[in-house]
Amino acid sequence: MTWFWGAILFWLAAWALNARLAAGPAARHPAVRLAIPALFGVTLLVLWEGIVRGLQVSPVILPAPTEIGATIAASLPILWGDFVQTIVKGALSGYVIGCSAAVATAIAIDRSPFLQRGLLPVGNFIAALPIVGTAPILVMWFGFDWQSKAAVVVVMVFFPVLVNTVAGLAASERMQRDLMATWSASYWQTLWKLRLPAAMPFIFNGLKIATTLALIGAIVAEFFGSPTRGMGFRISTAVGQLALPLVWAEIAVAALAGSAFYGLVATIERGVTFWHPSQRGRS
Amino acid sequence: MNRLVPILTVVAAIVAIWYVATVGMNAQWARDQAARAGVELSFGEIVADTLAQERPVLPAPHQVAAELWKLTWVEETTGRRGIVKSGTLSNRSLVYHGWLTLSATALGFAIGTGLGFLLAVGIVHNRAMDLSVMPWAIASQTIPILAIAPMIIVVLASVGLTGIVPKAVISAYLSFFPVVVGMVKGLRSPEVAQLDLLRTYSASAAQVFWKLRLPASLPYLFASMKVGIAAALVGAIVGELPVQQGGLGARLLAGSYYGQTAQIWAALFTAAILAALLVGAVGATERAVLRRLGMAQ
Structure with a gap:
């Protein structure tokens, strides 16, 4: 029970410290703003560890963080192989294909208001559907390897990016387009120099939504059949063997990969749309 | 009319492409069968065959x-085993499986939205909570949370919980974070001038909450509820994959095991109809509530 009460004590102490930090004058300092959520995260881990050890929770139900950490360290080659199979081959290739296809389609239908009026509601509708359900069909068509996972990802990311890009291409103002017209700019010049840059905040919004969808698609598609590697495969088989530390290790990798992927896209966004009000004022 | 014509055109185009794809993707099987039987098929016969196969690669609409x-x-x-002859829903019908999925989705969505709402209220009123929890709530949006679904199902089954609850837990988890993030934004949306006005009336924190913050947050709440309910449905479907105890997810997986493509597509369309109904229901509630509050555009 020492573990349990120790963890509770740590939690109360950390919470008191956080409350003081948040209320105190130092709360505006960037280091403190980082320290508070970090402390909260550490508290959660300590609480988790303390409860698992103190109440002797079976590792089949919930393994302790230290055990998960040990598993991560011990099975790095497996985790790396799964990471390459699912994230690099499945999710990333599908993400690139799907997003470029969506942007290209948006530019293609941009010239026809008729198509836009028709495709936008349909696209919005499809974006709300449970598209992961197409995974068994695509696995049947493209085989068990990463190609089928990439196909699922393509279908999942296509519509959110399409809808956002179409909205973005409409974002430049009448006045700005008229100005381009007075310079007798061609359609492509207007597109390239005015409308695409103006659309970038919208496009990146879609791209950021798509990062999570891509990972979800790649992992869930593996539940429907995969070669003997990949994160979804490992999760579903390890759960079957009740090897929960390995499952948690895969989830930790998935979480890290998801945040890193999102962070990468957000960093590129900051570089591309440096002029946008939401990005200015941040150094 | 003006809006309907383009939409119908696009839908018609999609159906047309689907038919062409059906012919293209199923033609190989038709030709193989014909070659094995030693007959030569004309183009018309191939088209007729591809649209009526038993187990097509792509079933026609x-x-x-x-x-x-x-x-x-x-x-x-x-x-x-249908409801007319036996009095209960048939376990082969999509009504039964759709209902299983829908009930798990609804329960999970209610739990997730309720908890998300409470956490958002806590975050807005407690600065320490805001600074420590909010970054994690935002970061959690970038994580493929759905990956934990099989584990939740199996772990809860090992402690004796099966049926609707584990699926609802996944649905709740998925709809939780969008609601938290949206509600915090919404509860913070009143302007300083409005908050100051209430302070000049010496309104208490509870009064500010009920009379200003909560009404102002409703548009945000409904927007995130639409995201949340779609996510909850996906969660329930994926939650049905590891344990074959009925539901649309179980139908999808069973169909993919046995190569019953028409069954997969039928389950998929049921899921799509459910999603449309659920999002539509949230949208209708939104319009009704906002009109009642005089906030409709």
Whole structure:
């Protein structure tokens, strides 16, 4: 029970410290703003560890963080192989294909208001559907390897990016387009120099939504059949063997990969749309 | 009219492309069968065959529609285990499986939205909570949370919880974070001038909450509820994959095991119809509530 009460004590102490930090004058300092959520995260881990050890929770139900950490360290080659199979081959290739296809389609239908009026509601509708359900069909068509996972990802990311890009291409103002017209700019010049840059905040919004969808698609598609590697495969088989530390290790990798992927896209966004009000004022 | 014509055109185009793809993707099988039988098929015969195969690579739209009809109305009214003959929903019909998925989705969504709402209220009123929890709530949006679904199902089953609860837990988890993030934004949306006005009336924190913050947050709440309910449905479907105890996810997986493509597509369309109904219901509630509050555009 020492573990349990120790963890509770740590939690109360950390919470008191956080409350003081948040209320105190130092709360505006960037280091403190980082320290508070970090402390909260550490508290959660300590609480988790303390409860698992103190109440002797079976590792089949919930393994302790230290055990998960040990598993991560011990099975790095497996985790790396799964990471390459699912994230690099499945999710990333599908993400690139799907997003470029969506942007290209948006530019293609941009010239026809008729198509836009028709495709936008349909696209919005499809974006709300449970598209992961197409995974068994695509696995049947493209085989068990990463190609089928990439196909699922393509279908999942296509519509959110399409809808956002179409909205973005409409974002430049009448006045700005008229100005381009007075310079007798061609359609492509207007597109390239005015409308695409103006659309970038919208496009990146879609791209950021798509990062999570891509990972979800790649992992869930593996539940429907995969070669003997990949994160979804490992999760579903390890759960079957009740090897929960390995499952948690895969989830930790998935979480890290998801945040890193999102962070990468957000960093590129900051570089591309440096002029946008939401990005200015941040150094 | 002005809006309907383009939409119908696009839908018609999609159906047309689907038919062409059906012919293209199923032609190989038709040709193989013909070659084995030693006959030569004309183009018309190939087209006729591809649109009526038993286990097509891609079933034609009318085959999917027929399967949907067969697995709902026909199964329930004339099937041996249908509701007319046995008094309970047939376990072969999509009405039964759709209902299983829908009930898990609804329960999970209610739990997730309720908890998300409470956490958002806490975050807005407690600065320490805001600074420590909010970054994690935002970061959690970038994580493929759905990956934990099989584990939740199996772990809860090992402690004796099966049926609707584990699926609802996944649905709740998925709808939780969008609601938290949206609600915090919404509860913070009143302007300083409005908050100051209430302070000049010496309104208490509870009064500010009920009379200003909560009404102001409703548009945000409904926007995130639409995201949340779609996510909850996906969660329930994925939650049905590891344990084959009925539901649309179980139908999808069973169909993919046995190569019953028409069954997969029928389950997929049922899921799509459910999603449309759920999002539509949230949208209708939103319009009704906002009109009642005089906030409709």
